[in-house]
Amino acid sequence: MNRQIVIEKMFGYLTDEHKQNIHEEAFRDIANVFLDLYDEYDHQWGQYVEFKTGEREEKPDRPVSWVCNASMGHGKTTVLICFLKWLASETNRKKRIPVLLVIREVGMIKDIYDELKAFNDECIVMVDSTNRQEIEPYIHCHQFVIITHARLDNLALGLGNLHTYRLWKQYNTWAWGEILDEDNIISKRNRLMIFDEKPSFVNASVFDIGSKHNTLDWFDDLATPLKLDALESQCMKSYIATLVAYQLSQNATSVTTALAQKDDLSLFTQTLKKIIIKIKNHEDNKGKLESLRQLKHFQKLLNKDGAGRIDDYEIRGQSGRKIIISERIDYIKLKMNMLVLDGTAIFTSQQYKGFKLKEVNNYNDYSRFYYHIETINTSKYARSKKGQTTQRAISERIMKLKQSHPDMFVLPMKSDIEIYKQLGAILEDIQYFVEKSNEDSKPINLLNTTGKNELKDRKALYLTSLPKMNADHYKKIAISLYGTKVDLGMNDEDDANWFKDNKLELIYCGELQAELLQIMHRTALRKIKSKDEIHVFVAYDDEDMSKLKYQKSIPAFSHSMNQIYCANKAVLQADYVVDESQYGRGDKLRNYADLIHHWIHKNITVFNPLPMRISEIDKPNKLGEKFRDWLNKHWNEQEELINKIFSEFGYVIYEKKDRYSEKSKYITTIQKNHDRLMFGE
Structure with missing residues (x-):
């Protein structure tokens, strides 16, 4: 493959206006990362064919997991679309490479889908909650498949058929609604997987006994199809809440123990376990993925020591404890060649364990x-x-x-x-x-x-x-x-x-x-x-x-x-x-300002005008001296607040050198201060 020719072809897919705005060096750098991924996949495919035909003894190299740190604004999505167009334009059908695109933002999914659909009507399909059941039987027929981050997380956790999304079966011909003939297949290939942003890496649930009562969210959702009578339903909900409450109130450590011991043969525990099996397998619950994830976590808490962490909290005087159960989603175990486009990966490097960084220059000034x-x-x-x-x-x-x-x-x-x-x-x-x-x-x-x-x-x-x-x-x-x-x-x-x-x-x-x-x-x-x-x-x-x-x-x-x-x-x-x-000083300042304003109103005349040293104000009662001492403590950090409040009364406080100090505090009116700054004193 001549990379220069390929990159020029990819660049050629852009409109003239887009070419004017794109940074060509950044485009080239990112394109090279995609082509590195292509070469790696092609190399592994060659090894796989040789292994299957007996020409080599070693198994193919393991799939790669890369993260590209191209910064925001460098055209990652633009290059991605051009790369996909180049893949779709491959004339040798046996050399075509399929891709699973994992996109977070719905708007971006539509943008990529619309552009690829216009380029090649049958090369791409997008899967969302509205079309999943209709589309899934034909996913493997499309070279490119777009899904959300949330759907991939569910597939990685066993909630759905990953094989359907991972494998591309390229048919000579196929049509919607027809039975697909296996004898009509040109090739079968696992897809490349490309993320547009950092994946979540986390599968977590929180179980709390508080105002939110989220300990029972999953049960209320999943038990509905069973049509339990009111008493049976309440018994189970009360028992679940009791198990969690007992753990939070009796376990003084920060690590959970099994909510139900292995030798617990009580009627409540056995009934709960039977109901859990029923709701897991009920046909009506297959689409309730979030609740099923919480159910899996509750099962781990129920049966396993150390499954969760107990977290003490105090929020605005209210204290309590909650259970957090959190597991890492290991996307590497999906065994797909993977590239994540994450411009800020350097700040979250702990989460990219097992990934190789593909660095790209940052051209921003x-x-x-x-x-x-x-x-x-x-x-x-x-x-x-x-x-x-x-x-x-x-x-x-x-x-x-x-x-x-x-x-x-x-x-x-x-x-x-x-x-x-x-x-x-x-x-x-x-x-x-x-x-x-x-x-x-x-x-x-x-x-x-x-x-x-x-x-x-x-x-x-x-x-x-x-x-x-x-x-x-x-x-x-x-x-x-x-x-x-x-x-x-x-x-x-x-x-x-x-x-x-x-x-x-x-x-x-x-x-x-x-x-x-x-x-x-x-x-x-x-x-x-x-x-x-x-x-x-x-x-x-x-x-x-x-x-x-x-x-x-x-x-x-x-x-x-x-x-x-x-x-x-x-x-x-x-x-x-x-x-x-x-800072808790607004009221005190306003009180000083009010007292000083009243004193000035009664005592300042043409014979005793402003500006005036603060310490000269109301000497018999030492009002000025007290305020001066307060100012000396807080002036450096609160000058703006002080003058904001005094301006409400029409005054400005400022510092100037005199025979008493390098920075004596003075007070004057806003108008006189303006004249002072304009014309000098």
Whole structure:
């Protein structure tokens, strides 16, 4: 194979407009990764044929598992489509290679399907929940099959017939509805498997006795076809809840023991086991894949010591325990040649055990990228405070920034969208946050940006908090990797690390950095030929808080992203967003401001004008001295908050050198301060 000719042919599938926008070197690099995979598959196929014909004694080489780290905006999907077109155009039918495409985003599935369908009407089929039963008998007839990540996970866990999706049977002729004649087969081949993003790697369930009562979700769903009478159904549900509750209340360790011992011959246990067998095998339950996964986990908890982890939690004063059972999905065991396209794989490398990294150059110029740390507590608790003080402070900041960044897109958590709408921070783009009945995908929010085109031309983006998942999300990953050898404990809120165990903290940081970079590259930053400046503002105070609050330095979290991904070229900047309630000083400051305002109103005259040293205010009662002492303690960290509150009364506080100090504190009116800055004192 002459690679240069092949890559030129692949490039030739692009439209003239697309050729203008694509980065040719990036296209070539990624195309070479696909062609490496093709060569590996072709080599193994040759070995397989020789082995079957007796020309060689050794079995073929094992399938490869690769991850390609081509960055966002480098055209991975574009090259993938061109590669598939090249495979479909193979004229020697016996040399054609089949592919199983595993795509996360519904919109991308349709885009790839439509383009390949237009290129070759019969080469591709997509499988979803609406057509699976109709399509599955004919899946093996198509060279390319597209499925979702969730469907592959279920197949890998034994929920479905993997062989149907893995094997391609190439027929001379076939038609829908006809009985397929095995004598009509040209060849049988296992498919290549290509993921468009990092697979989940995790199969997990949580069993809790609390307000959610998810211990019984699977039973309620799967027991319905059995039509149990009310008493029998309630007996089983009560028994399941009792088994879990007993484990959580009596097992003082962090590892579960079997909920039912092997020698347990009680009527309840035996009845429960019989019902489980019935619901597993019931025809009506075959499509209830999520509930079947939970059932499998419950069975492991029921029969096996050490199947799950017990996690203690405390949330806003409410404490309790829950069981997390989590297992690694080992895609390598599927025995398919596999390529994952994951531009941020470097941050989640622990999860790619057994994979080989296929590196591709990052051609983006990150010197045009400005990463702004907007220092404010945006934890879930801070965002739930009465009066939405955090959201109000951020909204004020956004309004100010939009004056210099008019195309700024504001990206809140789903739960905060209505608040920011009411505060006016997202009114210009409100249509993107509204669910539309004619669209398959959900509206955009901070945790749902995959496949969204709303951001692709934006040069400024504001994230109203970090894209943090629930802590259980990271714990599930850690348990799937380390089992009982990871501490699930969490630190106090003011600790620099969220989790006590460094292994778990590294998983959290890696997942978070990967998600941040994915979101940032959905903006015009992905246009790697562009020279436009891109500004991304992120509101949080999670990293090295003491330095952030008191020394105004850039913390390690941002440095690591810059160093590892942006070649230390991104511009890092830190600023403060002042939330009065965050520091508990708003009320005290406002009280000082009110007292000083009343004193000034009664005492300032043309003979005793402003500006005035703070310590001169109400000397008999030492009001000015007390406030001066308070200012000296808090000025460096809270100057913006102080002047924000005093501006409500029409004043500004500032520092200047006089005979008493290098930095004496003075107060004056806003108008006089303007004149002072314009014309001097």
